Amino acid sequence: MSATPIGGPTLPQERKLVTAIPGPKSQEMLARKNAAVASGVGVALPVSIVAAGGGVMVDVDGNSLIDLGSGIAVTGVGNSAPKVVEAVVNQVQQFTHTCFTITPYDGYVQVAEKLNELIPGDFEKRSALFNSGAEALENAVKIARHYTKRDAIVVFDHAYHGRTNLTMGLTAKNMPYKDGFGPFAPEIYRVPASYPFRDGLSGAEAAEQAITQIEKQVGSTNVAAVIIEPIQGEGGFIAPAEGFLPAIQQWASANGVVFVLDEVQTGFARTGDLFASQHEGVVADLVTTAKGIAGGLPLSAVTGRAEIMDSAHAGGLGGTYAGSPISCAAALATIETYEAENLTERAREIGAIIEEFFGNLQQSDSRIGDIRGRGAM
Known part of the structure; x- marks a missing residue:
């Protein structure tokens, strides 16, 4: 390449290969990576990216690649989205950091106000901001x-909630996330999730199975929270049978259990609704969000009922970088972009295209047993 390309919306939205993958310059970087970066930090695609825009990435060798990973469900408004870039530049020129718990700033408050408005639930809400999905789950x-x-926390088979010590305990999958990293936090209990293709159960039947196990093995009066992804992401993009989530929510409400929806991967237009819980009108006590919230900058949140969120004492929540002013500026621009460009409808369109393609393929290939997901997820 003669010059490094400029990312953003002007980057040609095309797949173009000019070398083998990885190219020679990417191979050089990977050799340096192996010498400098801990082996536990793996990579899925062995290339070195120098620019990205929309849904395309360009590597150091000049190859243009379609970004189907979107930074693990992060760049829902496209990479280097113009409003996000503008907001970040403006904020960096104003100030970069104060720590909200030392000297608060308006951007944090604006993000909290917006989340309180958007998260489903006709009740007074509060929000607290953090850096990552795992941090949001820890704080929930x-x-x-x-x-x-x-003390007891109930989670589900196939769940993924993060890679900190506590959230590894919440996560179901051992390899590669948990193997050799224990022991994990106590008072975490796992019950069956709804998996229609595998269990053949209706939503009501699957919920009854899970609830029975909670009551027999844990006891409803011991449970602080039930945590579930409305569509399980890392566990296999598993959408539960209709009626499963409402039944779990109703049981939690009846037993004084905090119902937590982990919308870290499903939130912000990805499934064809702003939040996946809206598909069945499920309302949680607490909702965790991250990934698609800030256009690629690190930010997460816990949003929920005011009486629950306000129960923690002053100083009990927060962190040095939690709710960074730069990330908050990016989040406000990102949410504006979701709304202005009607990206929930775009996710539905993408979902329809994918379902039709694989539905047709399924007719001619008996190896395809299940086509699952929702919207662009």
Whole structure:
């Protein structure tokens, strides 16, 4: 390449290969990576990216690649989206950091106000901001335990909630996330999730199975929170049978259990609704968000009922970089882009195209047993 391309919307939206993958310059970088970066930080695609825009990435060798990974469900408004870039540049020129718990700033408050408005639920809400999905889940557990004065946390088969010590305990999959990293936090209990293709159960039947196990093995009066992804992402893009989520939510409400929806991967237009829980009108006590919230910058949140969120004492929530002013500026621009460009409808269009393609393929290939997901997920 004669010059490094400029990312953003002007980058040609095309797949173009000019070398083998990885190319020689990417191979040089990977050799340096292996010498400098811990082996546990793996890579899926062995290339070195120098520019990205929309849904395309360009590597150091000049190859243009379609970005189907979107940074693990992050760049829902496209890479280097113009409004996001503008907002970040403006914020960096104003100030870069104060720590909100030392000197607060308006961007954090604006993001909290917007989340309180957008997250489903006709009740007063509060939000707290963090850096990653795992941090949001950790804090949801802290808040639920503080509010209920109970210890037990219930999660589900196939769940993924993060890679910190606590969230590894919440996560089901051992390899590659948990193997050799234990012991994990106690008082975490796992029950069957709805998996229609494998279990053949209706939503009501699957919920009854899960609830029965909770009541027999844990006891409803011991449970602080039930945590579930409305569509399980890392576990296999598993959408539960209709009626499963509402039944679990109703049981939690009836037993004083905090119902937590992990919308880290499903949130922000990805499934054809702004939040996947809206598909069945399920309303949670607490909702965790991250990934698609800030156009590629690190930000996450816990949003929920004011009485639950406010139960934690001052100083009990927060962090040095939690709710960075730069990430908050990016989040406000990202949410504006979702709304202005009607990206929920775009996700439905993408979903329809994918379902039709694989549906036709399924007719001629008996190896395809299940086509699952929703919208662009």
